[in-house]
Structures are given as structure tokens and as C-alpha cells.
Amino acid sequence: MASGQLSREEALACVGCRHACHILLYADTEAQLFEEIPIRHIVLMQMRFDGLLGFPGGLVDPSEESLEEGLSRELWEELGFSLSVTVEDHVSSCHNPSSSSSHLITHFYSRRMEEKEIREVEKAAASTATDHGHEVAFVCTVCLHLSFWHSLHPATFSTPPLFQVMGMVRVPLYTLKGGGGGLPSFLSHSFIGNSRSQLEDALVRFGLVTPEELQTALTHAEQMRKQP
Numbered sequence: 544m545a546s547g548q549l550s551r552e553e554a555l556a557c558v559g560c561r562h563a564c565h566i567l568l569y570a571d572t573e574a575q576l577f578e579e580i581p582i583r584h585i586v587l588m589q590m591r592f593d594g595l596l597g598f599p600g601g602l603v604d605p606s607e608e609s610l611e612e613g614l615s616r617e618l619w620e621e622l623g624f625s626l627s628v629t630v631e632d633h634v635s636s637c638h639n640p641s642s643s644s645s646h647l648i649t650h651f652y653s654r655r656m657e658e659k660e661i662r663e664v665e666k667a668a669a670s671t672a673t674d675h676g677h678e679v680a681f682v683c684t685v686c687l688h689l690s691f692w693h694s695l696h697p698a699t700f701s702t703p704p705l706f707q708v709m710g711m712v713r714v715p716l717y718t719l720k721g722g723g724g725g726l727p728s729f730l731s732h733s734f735i736g737n738s739r740s741q742l743e744d745a746l747v748r749f750g751l752v753t754p755e756e757l758q759t760a761l762t763h764a765e766q767m768r769k770q771p
Contacts (some may be wrong), residue, residue, distance in 0.1 A: 547637045554636040554648045555605055563639070564614035565600030565738065566628065566652040567745050570661040576717065584751045585661050586714040587740070589621070589668075596712070597735040598651075598742075610650055621708050622697045625670030628652055634745065639736050651741050653749065668711045714742065716752055718760055725764035726752070 554562070569586045576582055591597050599621050603613030611628040632652040639647045656664070669719050715725040730739070743761070746752045752760075 548636060549636045549638070549648065551610075551630070551633055551636055551650070554650065555610075559648075560607055560646045560648050561649060562603050562610060563601065563614075563736075564603050564610050564617070564628075564650040565598035565741070566614060566618065566632065566654060567634075567700075567741070568654055568661060568664060569596060569749070569751065570656045570658045572658050574666040580719075581716050583716055586660065586716065586751060587661065587664065587711055587748075588714055588738075589711050590709040591735060592709060593678075593735075594709075595733050599708075603650075604646035611652075612697060614650075614652060617742050621668070622664055622711075623667040626654065626664075628654070634748070635741075636767065639735070649737060650739075653745060655749070665711055668708075678716045714746075716746070716756075718756070718763070722759070722763040723767070726756075726760040727767060730760055731767040 549557075554560070560723050568585065569584055572582050572585050587599070588596050589599055594693045599618055600614055601617040601621070603617070605613075608616070611630060611632070614628045615626060618624060618628070632654050634651045636648055636650045639649045650672055659688050659760075715729055717725045718727055719725045730743075734742070743757060747757055
């Protein structure tokens with residue numbers, strides 16, 4: 544087992560640990576970009592309130608609900624779509640190395656869907672999800688709201704529950720000519736926690752890209768980040 548990796552049972556046995564559950568939703572597609580470039584798969588992530596990319600999901604308290612029940616609840620809040628996550632959807636659990644606290648364990652899940660179903664998820668997220676798009680109406684006053692929230696909770700400051708999801712985004716799995724667009728550009732953006740490594744692992748694990756395609760995209764992404 545890789546460094547930091549835990550079995551689901553080991554993770555749940557951790558005393559004093561917090562748990563965050565997120566899921567990769569994906570589907571095969573025959574669609575093409577510009578009727579020329581095969582899209583191959585629809586892979587969903589989301590833009591968070593802080594401008595970082597991540598997967599749908601959130602914190603779950605195993606003392607109140609199972610990890611899967613908590614993730615299913617989060618999906619309903621963020622996507623407005625009822626999806627019953629099961630233990631069979633579990634991919635990995637690990638200590639989050641980017642967390643300020645070593646006591647946060649991230650649990651990663653995946654679900655392969657039909658194209659029609661995943662398009663319904665996209666529609667529901669934009670139209671019915673309770674946590675979707677709240678920031679749009681407050682985008683000019685985010686700092687004011689955060690400051691006010693901090694004044695109310697100075698000792699245990701955390702993001703107020705209002706600010707959640709800016710919108711769903713698809714991961715482009717193709718690389719445009721010259722390596723300057725598509726997956727390389729996407730990977731050059733900023734991700735929350737270990738969601739980027741989760742994405743990279745899942746893309747290869749589920750055969751959505753080849754290891755060679757991913758490595759090429761990562762090389763171009765690194766070059767893009769170094770550009771002034």
C-alpha cells in the first residue's frame with residue numbers, strides 16, 4: 544500500500560480523525576469537439592468558492608452516518624441529484640498530506656454512469672442543487688461575508704456554509720496540437736488538497752487516458768506553470 548494510504552477499515556478506526564469523502568463521476572461518450580477531436584469520456588469536477596478545482600463531496604462524521612450515506616447527502620446538496628453511493632464505489636482512503644492537520648483522512652469514490660445520466664447530473668447541479676451557484680449573487684461581497692463570519696467565529700474560523708460550489712466543469716481528456724490546450728491546461732490550474740493526485744490516479748486506473756498520455760499532459764502542464 545502506498546505511503547499515506549489506508550484501508551477503509553483502518554481509516555474508520557483512526558481516533559480523532561476528520562473524514563472527507565469525494566467522488567469521481569464519469570461516462571463514456573461518442574461526442575467530438577469541433578466534430579474532429581474525440582472527447583471519449585465525460586469526467587466531472589467542480590469549481591469551488593475559493594477558485595480551486597475539486598470533486599463533489601465534503602466532510603462526513605462517521606459517528607452520525609456512514610461514509611457513503613454522508614457522501615450521498617453531500618451529492619444531493621451540491622448536485623441536486625440523488626445518487627446512492629455504496630462501499631463498492633470506494634477507491635481509496637489516505638491521510639491528506641496538504642492538510643494543515645494530519646488528522647484529516649480523504650476518502651475517494653468513483654461511479655461510472657451512462658452519458659444520459661451524467662448529463663442529467665449536470666442539469667440538476669445548475670438548476671436544483673441547494674449549494675450550487677450561491678456565490679454568483681455574492682461574488683462582489685465574498686470578502687465582506689468572510690470577514691463578518693470570522694468576527695462571529697474568531698476561535699474556530701471556517702468557511703461559512705453559504706459558500707460552496709461555483710459550478711460543475713468537465714475535465715478535457717484530449718491534448719490540442721502543440722500541447723497547449725485541453726488536459727495540460729486543465730492540470731496547470733490549482734486544485735484543493737489532494738484532488739489533483741486523485742484525478743491523475745483515476746484517469747489511468749479506469750483507462751480514461753493512457754499512462755503515456757497523462758505523462759505528456761503533466762509535462763506540458765509543468766511547462767505552462769513555469770511560464771512568466
